Structure formats: structure tokens, C-alpha cells
Amino acid sequence: MDLLSLARTVKDRVEAPITDVLAVAKVVTDPRTPLLLALSTVVVTPLYRAAFLASASGSGVLRCLAVRPCDLESLAEYLEVPEDRERLRTWLETGVRLGEFEVREGCYRLRSTTAKLLAQSGNDAVAAALEEIMRFHLPVLLDAPRMLKEGRRFSLDDQDGTVIARSSLALQGLVHEAIDRTLERTTPIRLLEIGCGSGAYVRHAARLNPRLTALAVDLQEEVAVRAADNMTEWGLTDRVETRQGDLRTLELQPQFDLVTLHNNIYYFPEADRVEVLERARSFLAPGGRLLLTSSCQGGGNLGLDVLNLWFEYADFGGPLPSEDELVAQLEKAGFADVRASRIIPTQPFRAFVGTNVQA
Ligand SMILES: C[S@@+](CC[C@H](N)C(=O)[O-])C[C@H]1O[C@@H](n2cnc3c(N)ncnc32)[C@H](O)[C@@H]1O
Incomplete structure (x- = not known):
């Protein structure tokens, strides 16, 4: 090495x-x-984790890994990925990088407590709520100004009815309490449930009153099919008929002692609500009652604010009801003895009861 090269090397080493x-x-x-x-710590990483968990939960990967650790091949089989194992691996490795999964002896396992909890069947409603937030709430937050500019609105097809039917069971404790307070336990009851979702609340009513029979209806075909499957699984098909149907076009005799609408009054535009409630009343026998439960305006719940925003940007439905407005609409629809009650003090969730006194 000449002197000049040596000098250059030394200079490079010192300067690097x-x-x-x-x-x-x-x-x-x-x-x-x-x-x-x-941003990365407080906003982006939690958002990535939430999106990954929603996808791992919705695809069934969380449940699968909760049963046993799986290698790439068995996960590809489970997910029915015909080829392209490497891209599946990249997604799984991202889950490892986010701390949700880990790999031991070539098998993926659940690592984070959140992933383990979301995988439990008892937490299905929470897992579905996470999916609802990621798939349906985020788009309205992301696209509201663009949607306004383009005159675009969400439609019912932008929601996955089966995910919503599961996530709405996060309110189960509140709805059960409302049913417990309202349902007659010993006399035979004919129940009509409109917008039955999973059918879980018809099941609850049927458990409380062994002489109850019901017609459960939901607008969305896939939701009604799933509810009918649930009735079969719960051994209720001899007491509960389940079918697809739209409250606005249902043809039924005034034969029911109780009509229930849980968590769906905001699927109807505000201007149509009196008419919708009149229709619900037309199915009641004289003296029959309506039980309507809903989250209402106010209460400072951010999740409800975004749900409200979603319905503001949809081409169906409308904002969450306000308690006073809904009471007035029920009275206008011909219900007597209308009462709104809160279930627990901190929640903007109300149970509305009205009686059909007309023959
Ligand atoms: C948020 S989900 C609630 C499901 C269930 N009631 C619960 O609380 O878990 C609202 C449901 O109402 C149904 N629905 C909306 N409009 C309806 C209509 N016009 N007739 C019957 N069902 C309707 C939707 O298809 C959806 O399944």
C-alpha cells in the first residue's frame, strides 16, 4: 500500500x-x-395492530391458532389459499413483527393477550365489533369529504350483515335487561321480532317464557339464514319461525302480544319512523306491546358518534334517535302509555315500551 492509499484509508476510517x-x-x-x-407510536402502530387482529379474527386464523399452533402449510389449507404461500408467510410474519403472533419450531402461535382473548368464543361480539370498526367505521372517517364531493353514499351492501349481527351482541347485557323487565313469563306469548340479527334475543325470550312462540324476521337474506341455522342449533325450530322479510312490506295479521325491535330504528330515515312504528303497531293484538331498544344521541360515546356519522352518510337509515323525539314518534304512531327507561346510568341506551290500545 502506498502512502497516499494509506492516508486515504485512515481518513475514510476516521471520517465514516x-x-x-x-x-x-x-x-x-x-x-x-x-x-x-x-405518530408511529401513538397512532400508526395501534392502528396496524387493530387492522391485523380484525383480519386474523375475521378470517378465523385466531380461532385456529387458539386450538393449536400451525405451520404455514396447515394455515394455507385452513384459509383455502391454493398457492402463493410466500405472500401468506409475509402477512403472518407481519403479525409476528406486531407482537400478535410468535413462531416456535416452525409453527405460528398466538402471542399477545389481546389476540388470545379475541380468539375465545365468549368474546366473539368484541372480535366482531373490532371488525365492524375497521371495515365500516374507518371508511366513513377516511372518505367523508370525498363522498360529499362525489355525492356518494354508503348502501346496505357496504355492511356485512353477519358481522353486524355478531357485533351488535356486545349490547347483550343491556338488551337482556330490557327484555327481562318487559316480558310476561307465564302466559302464552306470541312474539314478532323485527331485524332479529343472530336471533339471540328471541332465544333469550324463549328461555324466559317456555310458552312463548315467535316469528323472527330480518331484512338481509344471509342474516335471516344464519338466524334460522342458529334456531336449529338451539333446538327452537318448533317454537320459532325465522324468515327474510322487510318490516315495511310484511303482510301479517294483528296477532302478536309483543313486537320487538332491537338496535335497528336508525336503519329507517327519521322522516319514515312514525310510519314504521305504525306498521309495527298494526301487527299487535289489542293490548299488545312494543319493546324497542336503541342507543340514543348524547352520552359522549365516541363509537356511537362514528356509528351516527356512518348512518348520516348512508342512503338508508338516519341518525341515532333522541329519547324525546322517539317518545313523540311512538305516541304519534298511536302507542299509549309510552315509557322510555335507561338500563344503566352511564349508557345512552334506552328501552322504549308502548301499548296498542286500538282494536
Ligand atoms: C344492528 S342489527 C341488530 C340485530 C339484532 N336486532 C341485535 O340487536 O343483535 C340491525 C338489523 O336490522 C335489520 N333490519 C334493518 N331494516 C330492516 C327492515 N326494514 N326489516 C327487517 N329487518 C331490518 C338489519 O338487516 C340488521 O340485521
């Missing part, structure tokens, strides 16, 4: 760390760096 330090200093003192770091 200096250059590194300068580069680091430049990046660190960039005024955008703290914002980027804060």
Missing part, C-alpha cells in the same frame, strides 16, 4: 463515524422527526 454522527444529528434534529415518531 463522523459522517454517521452528522447524518444521525441531521435526522434527529429534523423538526418532523418527533411528529413522525409520536
Whole structure:
């Protein structure tokens, strides 16, 4: 090595760390760096985790891994991925990187407590709520200004009815309490449930009153089919008929002692609600009652605010009801003795009861 080369090497060795330090200093003192770091930690990483968990839950991967650790091949088989194992691996490895999964002896396992909890069947409503938030709430937050500009609205097809039917069971405790307070336990009862979702509340009513029989109806075909399957699984087909149907066009005699609408009054535009409630009343026998449960305006619940926003941007439905407005609409629809009651003090969730006194 000649002297000049030696000098150059020494100079390079000495300068490299200096250059590194300068580069680091430049990046660190960039005024955008703290914002980027804060965003990444506080906003982006939790969002990535939530999206990954929603996808792992919705695809069934969480449940699958909760039963036993799985290698890439068995997960590909489970997910019916015909080829392209490497892209599946990249997705799984992202889950590892996010701390939700881990790999041991070539098999993927659940790692985070959240992933383990979401995989439990008792937490299905919470897992579905996470999916609802990621798939349906985020688009309205992301696209509202663009939708306004383009005159675009969400339609019922933008919701997955079966996910909503599961997520809405997060309110189960509140709805059960409303049913417990209202349902006659010993006399034979004929129940009509409109917008039955999973059918879980008809099941609850049938358990409380062994002489109850019911017609459960839902607008969405796939939801009604799933509810009918549930009735079969729960051994209720001799007491409960389940079918697809729209409240606005149902042809039924005034034969029911109780009509229930749980968590769906906001599927109807505000201007149509009196008419909708009149129709619900027309199915009641004289003296029959309506039980309607719903989350209402106010209460400072951010999730409900975004749900409200979604319905504001949909081409069907309308905002969550306000308690006073809905009481007035029930009275206008001909119900007597209308009462709104709160179930627990902190929740903007109300049970509305009205009686059909007309023959
Ligand atoms: C948020 S989900 C609630 C499901 C169930 N009641 C519960 O609380 O778990 C609302 C349901 O109402 C149904 N629905 C909406 N409009 C309807 C209509 N016009 N007739 C019958 N069902 C309707 C939807 O298809 C959907 O399944």
C-alpha cells in the first residue's frame, strides 16, 4: 500500500463515524422527526395492530391458532389459499413483527393477550365489533369529504350483515335487561321480532317464557339464514319461525302480544319512523306491546358518534334517535302509555315500551 492509499484509508476510517454522527444529528434534529415518531407510536402502530387482529379474527386464523399452533402449510389449507404461500408467510410474519403472533419450531402461535382473548368464543361480539370498526367505521372517517364531493353514499351492501349481527351482541347485557323487565313469563306469548340479527334475543325470550312462540324476521337474506341455522342449533325450530322479510312490506295479521325491535330504528330515515312504528303497531293484538331498544344521541360515546356519522352518510337509515323525539314518534304512531327507561346510568341506551290500545 502506498502512502497516499494509506492516508486515504485512515481518513475514510476516521471520517465514516463522523459522517454517521452528522447524518444521525441531521435526522434527529429534523423538526418532523418527533411528529413522525409520536405518530408511529401513538397512532400508526395501534392502528396496524387493530387492522391485523380484525383480519386474523375475521378470517378465523385466531380461532385456529387458539386450538393449536400451525405451520404455514396447515394455515394455507385452513384459509383455502391454493398457492402463493410466500405472500401468506409475509402477512403472518407481519403479525409476528406486531407482537400478535410468535413462531416456535416452525409453527405460528398466538402471542399477545389481546389476540388470545379475541380468539375465545365468549368474546366473539368484541372480535366482531373490532371488525365492524375497521371495515365500516374507518371508511366513513377516511372518505367523508370525498363522498360529499362525489355525492356518494354508503348502501346496505357496504355492511356485512353477519358481522353486524355478531357485533351488535356486545349490547347483550343491556338488551337482556330490557327484555327481562318487559316480558310476561307465564302466559302464552306470541312474539314478532323485527331485524332479529343472530336471533339471540328471541332465544333469550324463549328461555324466559317456555310458552312463548315467535316469528323472527330480518331484512338481509344471509342474516335471516344464519338466524334460522342458529334456531336449529338451539333446538327452537318448533317454537320459532325465522324468515327474510322487510318490516315495511310484511303482510301479517294483528296477532302478536309483543313486537320487538332491537338496535335497528336508525336503519329507517327519521322522516319514515312514525310510519314504521305504525306498521309495527298494526301487527299487535289489542293490548299488545312494543319493546324497542336503541342507543340514543348524547352520552359522549365516541363509537356511537362514528356509528351516527356512518348512518348520516348512508342512503338508508338516519341518525341515532333522541329519547324525546322517539317518545313523540311512538305516541304519534298511536302507542299509549309510552315509557322510555335507561338500563344503566352511564349508557345512552334506552328501552322504549308502548301499548296498542286500538282494536
Ligand atoms: C344492528 S342489527 C341488530 C340485530 C339484532 N336486532 C341485535 O340487536 O343483535 C340491525 C338489523 O336490522 C335489520 N333490519 C334493518 N331494516 C330492516 C327492515 N326494514 N326489516 C327487517 N329487518 C331490518 C338489519 O338487516 C340488521 O340485521
